[in-house]
Amino acid sequence: MHQPTYLLRIYFLLASLVSLFLLGSCTEREGEGEYFAFEAVPRDGWKPAKPLTFDVLFPEMTTRLSAEVILRMDSRLDRGRVRLLSTLRRSEMILRQDTLEMNFASGVGQWRRPGVVYHEFVAPLAQPLHVPYAGLFVLEVALLDSLPLQGVESVGLHLVDSTRERK
Incomplete structure (x- = not known):
């Protein structure tokens, strides 16, 4: 008489483990x-x-x-701030433009350098990027200042799909 109850408990435990496994596989990975x-x-x-x-x-x-522009700088940094223009386009059609300002110093001689050799400065775009149709687009990042910027090792783009957050 106790055997069916024992078997039901085992089946319930196995069903719970399978359900947890399936639920865990549905979550987004880091x-x-x-x-x-x-x-x-x-x-x-x-x-x-x-x-x-x-x-x-x-x-x-x-x-x-959601987009962020990243500047990786080295010790040749020659000014306290820079202005950038980001342009989302497809062929010659411009869909969106943003201006960004990055401050490398809070005052004269007060450099913000978060790193030992390389320093990363990040500026987010004001609003998430979206387009009227699916496809491959180009995001351009250009200097708005008239002088070349010294000390830039590389320019980066960090994108995060924020579509799921809105639902």
Whole structure:
């Protein structure tokens, strides 16, 4: 008489373990939906007429991507701030532009250098990127200042799929 109850408990335990396994496999993994890309800058500096380009794939027209521009600097940094222009385009059609300002110093001689050899400065775009249709687009990052920027090792783009957060 006790045997059917014992078997039911074992079946219930096994069913619970399988359910937990299936639920765990449905959750998003850490780092999933994130994208990092970096473009190297010539040793003689980043010139205003030379925007850096990043390919951005929008698999669906409902895709929304939060974006950050990253500057990796070295000890040759020659000014306290820089202004950037980011342009999302497809062919000649401009879908969106953002201006960014990065401050490398809080005052004269007061450099903000979070690192030993390389320093990363991050500036988020004001709003998530979205497009009217799916496909491959280009995000350009260019200097708005008229002088070349010294000390830039590379320029990066960090994208996070924020589509799931809105649902």
